[in-house]
Amino acid sequence: MGRIFEVRKSTMFARWDRMAKAFTRVGKEIAIAVKNGGPDPDNNPALRRCILNAKSANMPKDRVEAAIKRAMGKDKTDYEEVVYEGYAPHGVAVMIDTATDNTTRTVANLRMHFTKGGGSLGNSGSVGFLFNRVGEFKVKNAGQDLEELELELIDFGLEEIGEDSEGNIIIRAAFSEFGNMAKALEDKGLEVISSELKRIPTTTVELSEEQAKEVLELVDRLEQDDDVQQVFYNLK
Structure with a gap:
């Protein structure tokens, strides 16, 4: 039973790692898209694509909005x-x-x-x-x-x-x-x-x-x- 639990735990952590990596990747794409085309997805096709990919990666909407705000802030990463x-x-x-x-x-x-x-x-x-x-x-x-x-x-x-x-x-x-x-x-x-x-x-x-x-x-x-x-x- 303990071995089964360890395998399941390992699988769960691997899934979390993949999700975290996907969120990081989309977050960087959002930062670059906002830098190049602004924060309005209606006027920024690249940002629309990022938001679409965020949805595909099951990234929560509030995290997407936070990434856009962060990309506009003074402490943004270029x-x-x-x-x-x-x-x-x-x-x-x-x-x-x-x-x-x-x-x-x-x-x-x-x-x-x-x-x-x-x-x-x-x-x-x-x-x-x-x-x-x-x-x-x-x-x-x-x-x-x-x-x-x-x-x-x-x-x-x-x-x-x-x-x-x-x-x-x-x-x-x-x-x-x-x-x-x-x-x-x-x-x-x-x-x-x-x-x-x-x-x-x-x-x-x-x-x-x-x-x-x-x-x-x-x-x-x-x-x-x-x-x-x-x-x-x-x-x-």
Whole structure:
């Protein structure tokens, strides 16, 4: 009985850790969006996206409002969005999106993570060419015809459309068309569950289970860093 309780407690703490990390990530995104476009979501598409993602992450409304107020205050933290690149073990390319108020600390921490994980932090441009940056939207499936929807969205930068394992519609648009696609989905009255910018690998590396485990351990280490927002890699 005690062992079962320990397992459940461990699972509960892991879930809390993931939720706390998600809230921190959204909070930084809100701070950056407010800094660049102001606190009014009606006039700030980036902030609207952040609020949408906060809802998707089950972040309470009062915490979202507090994050917006904090971003306008005198004691606000100025975050800088910086992208880092490197290699995980076995030649797997890695890209890391960060939001940091201290790039010296961030670089030092990332270098440590790569070194301990058997990889290496690279220079800007070392692996970026292996990824395409796209906007990805998760839309509630209300019985839409995907072929018809594809035709309707093709003029707004649509690159891919499909469904995820939960039956939601996944729409990918060119990075430069992210705003146009967001507006098109809004104008069509589609319920967008979440939207984010992603880096999709153009080629992938296939490894053995043991080798893949080494790569994913490094990815997990990177994702736990407070300055890291998202980690992308080309492991198949």
